Amino acid sequence: MHIMEGFLPVEHALAxxxxxxxxxxxxxxxxxxxxxxxxxxxxxxxxxTAFTFVLTALKLPxxxxxxxxPTGTGFGAVLFGPLAMAPIAFMVLLFQALLLAHxxxxxxxxxxxxxxxxxxxAGYALFxxxxxxxxxxxxxxxxxxxxxxxxxYLVTACQLALAFPEPQGGFLAALVKFLGVFSLTQLPLAVGxxxxxxxxxxxxxxxxxxxxxxxxxxxxxxxxxx
Amino acid sequence: MQxxxxxxxxxxxxxxxxxxxxxxxxxxxxxxxSRSVMVPLLAAFFMGxxxxxxxxxxxxxxxxxxxxxxxxxxxxxxxILIDLPANGFDIREIRLATGNVPVxxxxxxxxxxxxxxxxxxxxxxxxxxxxxxxxxxxxxxxxLELMLLAYRQIFLLLDTAARIRxxxxxxxxxxxxxxxxxxxxxxxxxxxxxxxxxxxxxxxxLQSRGYRDDIRVLxxxxxxxxxxxxxxxxxxxxxxxxxxxxxxxx
Numbered sequence: 001m002h003i004m005e006g007f008l009p010v011e012h013a014l015a016x017x018x019x020x021x022x023x024x025x026x027x028x029x030x031x032x033x034x035x036x037x038x039x040x041x042x043x044x045x046x047x048x049t050a051f052t053f054v055l056t057a058l059k060l061p062x063x064x065x066x067x068x069x070p071t072g073t074g075f076g077a078v079l080f081g082p083l084a085m086a087p088i089a090f091m092v093l094l095f096q097a098l099l100l101a102h103x104x105x106x107x108x109x110x111x112x113x114x115x116x117x118x119x120x121x122a123g124y125a126l127f128x129x130x131x132x133x134x135x136x137x138x139x140x141x142x143x144x145x146x147x148x149x150x151x152x153y154l155v156t157a158c159q160l161a162l163a164f165p166e167p168q169g170g171f172l173a174a175l176v177k178f179l180g181v182f183s184l185t186q187l188p189l190a191v192g193x194x195x196x197x198x199x200x201x202x203x204x205x206x207x208x209x210x211x212x213x214x215x216x217x218x219x220x221x222x223x224x225x226x
Numbered sequence: 227m228q229x230x231x232x233x234x235x236x237x238x239x240x241x242x243x244x245x246x247x248x249x250x251x252x253x254x255x256x257x258x259x260s261r262s263v264m265v266p267l268l269a270a271f272f273m274g275x276x277x278x279x280x281x282x283x284x285x286x287x288x289x290x291x292x293x294x295x296x297x298x299x300x301x302x303x304x305x306i307l308i309d310l311p312a313n314g315f316d317i318r319e320i321r322l323a324t325g326n327v328p329v330x331x332x333x334x335x336x337x338x339x340x341x342x343x344x345x346x347x348x349x350x351x352x353x354x355x356x357x358x359x360x361x362x363x364x365x366x367x368x369x370l371e372l373m374l375l376a377y378r379q380i381f382l383l384l385d386t387a388a389r390i391r392x393x394x395x396x397x398x399x400x401x402x403x404x405x406x407x408x409x410x411x412x413x414x415x416x417x418x419x420x421x422x423x424x425x426x427x428x429x430x431x432l433q434s435r436g437y438r439d440d441i442r443v444l445x446x447x448x449x450x451x452x453x454x455x456x457x458x459x460x461x462x463x464x465x466x467x468x469x470x471x472x473x474x475x476x
Contacts, residue, residue, distance in 0.1 A: 004298050006266075006340025007333065010258040028366055035368075040429045042368075042439075046375030047425040051418060053376065054383040058391070060410060091373050095380070098348045098356065099230050101295055105251075105344060106258060164306050164333075167325045181305040192407055199411025204418060 002111055003156060005097070005104025012163045017109030020090070023117045027086035034084075045084065049091045052076060056092065057100065060192050070193045073115050074123030074148025075200070078141060082124035089116025114155040123148025138198045146194035153186040154179070227384065228287065229345075233352040236281040242448040243355040244362075245455055249276070250347035252462025255469075257339035262472035263331050266339030269465050273342040276458075281350045288345070295341045303330045328474075353377050358445050367440075374441055379424065387417055 008016070035042045052072045060070050077085050090112050096102040103111055123144040130140025161174035233239075238246065253273055257266040278285045307323060307330050347356075354377070357370050390413050394400065399409035 004295055004302065004337060004341070005344045006254075006257055006337035007299075007302060010255075013258065024369075028369060031372075032368060040426070042372065043375060043425040043429045043432070044422070046372040047379050047421045047428070049372060049376035050379035050383055051421045053380055054387055054417065055414060057384070058387060058410075058413075060407075087369060087372070091369070091376060094373070095353075095377070097344060098353060099227060099380075101229060101291060101341065101345055101348060104340060106254060106340060160302075160305070164329065166323075177308070178305050181301075181308075195407050196411045196414060199408055200414040200418065203412055203415030207415070207419065 002093075002096070002103040002115075003107040003159065004102075005106060007104075008107055008110060008159070008163050010106075012159070013106040013109065015109075016107075016113055016159065020086075020109035020112040020117075023086040024090050024112065027083045027088075027116075030081070030083040031087060045080065045088065048076065048080060049088050049095075052088060053092045053095050056096070060189065060196065070189070070196065071115060071119065071149055071152060073119035073152060074127075074145035074193070075197045077120035077124040077148060078127050078144055082120040085120035086112060086116040089120075110156075110159050114152045114159065118155040119148040119152035122151035138202070141201055142194040142198050145197040146190040149186065149190035149193055153182060153190070157182060227381070229291065229348050230352070232283055232287070232349045236283055236350050238281040238350045239352075240446065240449050241350070241454070242450045243351050243359045245450070245458065246350050247347055247356070247359060248455075249458040249462050250343045252459065253343040253346075253465060254340055256462065256465035257336050257343065257469075259466060260336065260339075260469035260472060261332070261474040262469070263335045265465065265469045265472050266335040268468070269339040270335075270342040272461060272465070273339070273346045277342075277346045277349055281346075283349050288349075291345060291349075292341065296338070299334060299337050299341075303334050306330045306333065332474075354443070355445065371439070371441060374443075375428075379421075382424070383417060383421065386420060387413060390416055 031041075031045060055072050056069050058069065073085060073089065076088060080088070090108070093103050093108055093111050093115065097104050097108065126147045127140050127144035130143055131137075135143075157175055157178040160178045161171050164174055165171045166173040166177070250273070253269045256269050260266050274288070277283050278288055306326050354374075357373055357377075361367070361370055394409045394413065398405075400406040
């Protein structure tokens with residue numbers, strides 16, 4: 001879920017942008033390291049960015065009839081590791097702003113934090129937890145992707161509530177309100193995207209297992225079979 | 227991807243990207259800094275004028291492009307305008323929060339002005355020019371290289387995705403909700419596989435041409451006029467000054 005251009009007051013926009021810079025830098029460093037090990041990884045990440053952009057530009061079939069686009073954050077975090085997702089999210093969001101007028105330049109920092117940092121970290125943590133508890137691979141993946149979406153949604157609602165607290169009730173009342181309004185689109189999206197991620201993984205595991213478990217990916221071959 | 231098409235075809239394509247980005251960013255700043263409803267609307271008008279009259283973007287297209295963010299904006303400001311009851315979630319208890327009306331009005335006008343500024347930049351400046359500009363501003367080379375690779379690939383993948391989607395729809399792949407999800411999953415898997423495949427091929431192709439971590443492209447020659455810079459910069463700066471001195475809404 002994006003915050004659109006101009007939605008945040010100037011102090012908030014600035015603060016979130018400053019917060020996003022180190023996250024993107026750390027991610028870029030981790031990409032640089034994996035590129036040094038495997039030069040092909042650079043091209044792969046570039047094309048993965050394009051893939052994420054294309055996937056998020058497509059509409060997911062949705063229950064409520066509202067338009068919802070997949071975020072791809074949880075899926076990407078499982079496939080490429082959570083650190084690489086901050087720069088990827090930065091690039092995808094910049095493309096979305098300049099090619100689709102979705103999101104914006106002043107809200108880029110806030111959106112990188114919610115979509116590129118909070119979502120992937122939560123999703124990846126849950127995926128690892130699921131594997132540690134020996135849950136089936138499909139279930140772990142579903143939970144990871146759904147939780148990544150929910151974490152993104154929660155962080156976005158917090159960002160909005162911080163920017164627009166209620167006159168009475170302040171931050172918490174505003175948070176409840178934003179969570180309520182956006183749950184109309186975000187809850188079905190989390191479930192739908194989780195199911196789609198499992199289906200994508202199944203299809204890939206069946207037809208081109210090598211693509212998922214090559215060096216440079218964060219998955220081991222045993223983890224794909226569900 | 228209409229925006230990308232117009233970015234190459236508009237009348238101001240050959241103007242220096244720094245000029246266009248500078249004006250857009252000044253207007254964006256004016257919108258954000260403003261406490262009054264009028265200044266962002268003024269900025270929106272100015273940017274719309276430059277886009278439609280200056281860069282010759284057809285106004286019908288421009289309007290249609292504006293409609294999408296406007297829809298989001300109305301949905302978003304709805305959350306600020308309504309007032310949830312303090313105890314319980316009775317749907318009949320939801321009413322208009324009169325205290326929040328000035329906040330919402332400022333928000334709508336600010337966002338509207340900002341979206342117009344963003345659209346001006348997006349419609350007049352192709353991504354490759356923006357990447358060149360970012361390189362000059364000292365962005366990390368690795369990030370820009372990844373973006374260049376991604377930008378090139380986006381259109382190939384979009385084309386594939388559209389064709390797969392059409393084939394699936396022709397076979398009634400999106401009739402039911404779960405069927406739709408399954409079709410979408412297959413589409414995603416096919417697309418991801420193609421992504422992997424193309425990245426391998428691109429790697430081989432670049433390697434065989436002596437790829438050394440640097441893709442150099444020639445940028446076209448830009449016209450650079452001091453007069454336009456002064457006019458645009460002056461207008462942008464005066465908007466910022468106006469934003470700083472204009473009083474807030476009563």
